[in-house]
Amino acid sequence: xxxxxxxxxxxxxxRVADNLPVTDRGLAYGDGLFExxxxxxxTLPLQALHLARLQRGCAALRxxxxxxxxxxxxxxxxxxxxxxxxxxxxxxxxxQRGYAMPADATPSRIISISPLxxxxxxxxxxxxxxxxxxxxxxxxxxxxxxxxxRLEQVLARSEWQDPAFAEGLVCDQQGAVVECTMSxxxxxxxxxxxxxDLGRCGVQGVMREYLLxxxxxxxxxxxxxxxxxxxxxxxxxxFCCNSLIGVWPVVRLDDQVWQVGGETRLLQSLxxxxxx
Amino acid sequence: xxxxxxxxxxxxxxRVADNLPVTDRGLAYGDGLFExxxxxxxTLPLQALHLARLQRGCAALRxxxxxxxxxxxxxxxxxxxxxxxxxxxxxxxxxQRGYAMPADATPSRIISISPLxxxxxxxxxxxxxxxxxxxxxxxxxxxxxxxxxRLEQVLARSEWQDPAFAEGLVCDQQGAVVECTMSxxxxxxxxxxxxxDLGRCGVQGVMREYLLxxxxxxxxxxxxxxxxxxxxxxxxxxFCCNSLIGVWPVVRLDDQVWQVGGETRLLQSLxxxxxx
Numbered sequence: 001x002x003x004x005x006x007x008x009x010x011x012x013x014x015r016v017a018d019n020l021p022v023t024d025r026g027l028a029y030g031d032g033l034f035e036x037x038x039x040x041x042x043t044l045p046l047q048a049l050h051l052a053r054l055q056r057g058c059a060a061l062r063x064x065x066x067x068x069x070x071x072x073x074x075x076x077x078x079x080x081x082x083x084x085x086x087x088x089x090x091x092x093x094x095x096q097r098g099y100a101m102p103a104d105a106t107p108s109r110i111i112s113i114s115p116l117x118x119x120x121x122x123x124x125x126x127x128x129x130x131x132x133x134x135x136x137x138x139x140x141x142x143x144x145x146x147x148x149x150r151l152e153q154v155l156a157r158s159e160w161q162d163p164a165f166a167e168g169l170v171c172d173q174q175g176a177v178v179e180c181t182m183s184x185x186x187x188x189x190x191x192x193x194x195x196x197d198l199g200r201c202g203v204q205g206v207m208r209e210y211l212l213x214x215x216x217x218x219x220x221x222x223x224x225x226x227x228x229x230x231x232x233x234x235x236x237x238x239f240c241c242n243s244l245i246g247v248w249p250v251v252r253l254d255d256q257v258w259q260v261g262g263e264t265r266l267l268q269s270l271x272x273x274x275x276x
Numbered sequence: 277x278x279x280x281x282x283x284x285x286x287x288x289x290x291r292v293a294d295n296l297p298v299t300d301r302g303l304a305y306g307d308g309l310f311e312x313x314x315x316x317x318x319t320l321p322l323q324a325l326h327l328a329r330l331q332r333g334c335a336a337l338r339x340x341x342x343x344x345x346x347x348x349x350x351x352x353x354x355x356x357x358x359x360x361x362x363x364x365x366x367x368x369x370x371x372q373r374g375y376a377m378p379a380d381a382t383p384s385r386i387i388s389i390s391p392l393x394x395x396x397x398x399x400x401x402x403x404x405x406x407x408x409x410x411x412x413x414x415x416x417x418x419x420x421x422x423x424x425x426r427l428e429q430v431l432a433r434s435e436w437q438d439p440a441f442a443e444g445l446v447c448d449q450q451g452a453v454v455e456c457t458m459s460x461x462x463x464x465x466x467x468x469x470x471x472x473d474l475g476r477c478g479v480q481g482v483m484r485e486y487l488l489x490x491x492x493x494x495x496x497x498x499x500x501x502x503x504x505x506x507x508x509x510x511x512x513x514x515f516c517c518n519s520l521i522g523v524w525p526v527v528r529l530d531d532q533v534w535q536v537g538g539e540t541r542l543l544q545s546l547x548x549x550x551x552x
Contacts, residue, residue, distance in 0.1 A: 006408060010298055012298065016298055017277050017298075018299075019296055019297050020294040020296055020298050020299055021294060021295050021297055022286055022294055022295060022296050022388065023388075024303065027303045027365065027424070028310070028365070028426075029306070029424065029425075029429070030424055030425050030427060031426070033432050034304070036373070054450065061427070061430075061431075064435065076407070085373070087373060089298070089304070091303070097312070097363060097390060097395075098458070099429045099432075099457055099458060100434065101430065101433075110298045112298065112299075115526050117373075134417060137413035137414055137415035138412035138413055138414065138449055139428070140433055140494070141429075142427055143430075147427055148304070149425035149426070150302070150305035150306060150425070151305065151306060151307060151337070151418055151425045152415070153375045154301075154305055154307050154375050155375075156375075157375035157376050157377075158376065158377050173414055181375055181402070182374070193428065214278075232400070233281065247544050264464060269389070272349075273296060273333075
């Protein structure tokens with residue numbers, strides 16, 4: 001007997017609802033933040049890192065951050081979905097026309113649950129990257145946080161349809177490597193992991209943070225630094241990661257081919273242990 | 277007897293509604309565009325310029341552009357509001373999680389009407405600009421169009437609350453003048469109008485387009501060029517403009533003071549004639 005496909009369920013400000021007032025500033029200006037969490041047997045293993053990033057985003061955008069309320073709602077959603085995805089959108093709330101932040105806005109919390117995305121299982125043994133021509137703009141005020149202004153990612157992701165490419169590499173305006181469209185990138189250079197500095201553009205992924213912490217704990221700290229396209233090509237191992245996919249080794253970009261290395265397998269194993 | 281305040285009314289995809297599915301990509305990623313039009317006695321005098329910009333935005337974001345349907349709905353809203361504001365949000369429509377543009381998405385049209393904003397009438401005789409420290413990022417793929425990724429404007433507008441400042445000046449990452457938070461800027465330099473080039477950031481305002489066309493028709497074309505902060509300080513006349521406010525002469529920025537000049541009054545008069 002086949003199981004019925006789970007239907008995504010949504011809550012708005014704590015109540016079951018699937019719509020939002022059109023005056024919400026999340027719609028009007030992308031004035032808000034989001035988090036996408038992987039639920040595992042009803043829990044959210046990386047919740048603390050997600051909430052820390054959300055708090056940084058709230059500080060940058062000056063949106064009130066109600067940690068306990070949000071954590072409770074996320075945990076409730078995780079208990080319902082079991083194994084799956086919990087997504088939170090936190091917008092500034094409704095407002096009149098005009099860019100000025102309303103003095104009295106109450107943030108909107110939109111939480112939805114959905115099944116884990118069905119990626120081909122062989123991606124854990126290596127993926128091809130598409131080289132996107134879309135370049136990320138330098139904006140230190142918004143770099144690192146997961147805000148709702150995501151047209152750059154939408155444009156970059158639209159550059160390829162061929163499913164042979166699992167992800168797309170995105171660079172900054174100067175041509176340095178930043179990240180992939182929905183994941184962060186690590187490269188093994190001269191015996192050390194390097195991941196691009198995200199001080200001017202890019203999203204500080206939670207899996208990236210987790211792996212950086214794991215490496216630091218093992219006294220093999222990664223370097224967070226500028227990574228040129230040439231340095232990436234010459235790297236010994238490359239992988240991309242996020243909290244849903246874990247670690248995907250990169251085995252091809254343009255004409256460059258890599259083997260899946262032992263250091264990548266080690267981090268992949270650490271990522272997979274999060275959800276055991 | 278006081279009149280009751282007109283209540284804003286909203287249509288979603290042609291039906292009276294004040295909410296939208298939370299799966300709309302306008303909310304998820306700011307994946308869409310907007311236009312704010314001034315209605316005058318039930319008509320939209322600059323509608324053609326608004327629709328032209330919307331079409332450019334649809335081309336840039338690859339959102340289908342249904343010109344006739346949108347024009348009909350805007351005209352319907354204008355007839356109802358009479359004298360006021362008609363705002364359109366055109367998003368890519370609903371979609372699953374993920375940045376990839378859905379192949380089958382139907383754009384969402386959200387149209388709302390509201391009264392004209394109540395700005396102090398003395399602003400037509402000169403305004404003070406606040407010098408924002410928020411700088412706009414260089415992103416040629418999104419420059420000029422009126423997309424929904426507006427966190428930079430939200431941050432810039434949040435830098436001042438003092439109503440003595442009517443608008444805020446915003447520069448690019450290199451410190452050159454781009455625009456104001458909700459309007460474009462013109463400066464009179466060496467006997468010619470200059471307005472910043474918006475090829476890397478900024479919004480091509482409809483009133484700016486209208487005034488550029490008017491100047492060209494009078495064989496006094498403006499220069500569209502880089503405008504340094506120093507060049508702005510040294511200008512003989514300065515104004516900001518948009519299709520709701522018309523032309524506001526700028527009489528102060530930092531310690532620099534300007535008089536309201538005759539050339540500014542001429543363009544102000546042209547802007548006001550649009551809505552007579």
